[in-house]
Amino acid sequence: MEDNDSWDSLSEFTLAEVLEMENSYKAKGDETLNEEFCKKLATNFSSSSNRLGKSTVTWQQVQHFFQEKQMEKQTEQDPSAMALDLFVDLSDANSSKPLEIMHRRKGTAEDLKELSFEARSSKDYAWYDVETFLNYRVLYNGELEVRVRFSGFAKAEDEWVNVENAVRERSIPLEPSECDLVKIGDLVLCYLDREQFQLYCDAHVVDIQRQSHDAKSCTCVFVVCYDHDYSEENVTLERLCRRPIT
Structure with missing residues (x-):
């Protein structure tokens, strides 16, 4: 990148x-x-x-x-005054502690609490945790962009991203007891595991096959449709992260 x-x-x-x-x-x-x-x-x-x-x-x-x-x-x-306020808000709320990218959502509660934002790369349409916000700029059309360093990546991978479209509050991993929070039609962040790459991508839930299970292990099957290529896949709950309720 x-x-x-x-x-x-x-x-x-x-x-x-x-x-x-x-x-x-x-x-x-x-x-x-x-x-x-x-x-x-x-x-x-x-x-x-x-x-x-x-x-x-x-x-x-x-x-x-x-x-x-x-x-x-x-x-x-x-709109630089507003832009600067927003940029400072993002920077203050963000942590500089890096975690392993692909399995970052398996960390402790303290690890997860410190990573507040995720940003979408224009290179692969995947979402990555933000380690820090480095800079900001206001485009001539009034849109705000921030330069981010993705958690676990070097300086060479820093990227300018649009605040409105490509920066958001961090998605939340789901516990087995929380599978009922996922509904058909929901936007989720799904772990896309392929031989060539492993990414977190946006997807929508198109079907759910509910199963009886305990609070320690979810056996439900979720059918998701990835937003970037409209392909569908059956996935387990552990591959899903839900969006924060706002």
């Missing part, structure tokens, strides 16, 4: 740096385009302990950020 987005050639700011630049722009407006101001800010960023192990920031990168803010303002398509 490589992403060669041009944004990376311009800058890769930390969340603290984005927040400081946002606050500076709100306070000073177009004055932030001044070269001396940008040089001072870039020097402060580069010498910060938060930059250890990261590349230094140039004043041109800082100025470009403010130029983008100015363009958004001029086109009257600047």
Whole structure:
């Protein structure tokens, strides 16, 4: 899942740096385009302990950020205040603790509680746990995107995803005693196990074959239709995760 987005050639700011630049722009407006101001800010960023192990920031990168803010303002398509609030909310609610991807939902209650969000990759249409939200940007059409690091993956696999369509609260694994929570027509996250790959993909329940069983082991059969290719498969409860009730 490589992403060669041009944004990376311009800058890769930390969340603290984005927040400081946002606050500076709100306070000073177009004055932030001044070269001396940008040089001072870039020097402060580069010498910060938060930059250890990261590349230094140039004043041109800082100025470009403010130029983008100015363009958004001029086109009257600047929902950046709302976008930043949402981005900070996502970041604050998210954990940086990685877990094994394909069997991450088999962890302890504490493990599961710390992973709050999942995001859909545009490469394979599968959902992955979010380890952390790295950055955000507001597109010219007003849509918000965030750059995510998927849990268990390296930096090279970071990806920009649309907040509205590809970021959501983490799906919840089901216990055998909870099989009655799954209804025909429900959207579920299903573990797709193939010889070539193993992914978590969206699917809808099209039929259920209920069986009598105890609270320790579910023997019901769930017929699901995968959203990405409309193929159907009979699966067990342990391969399903339900969507949070909102």
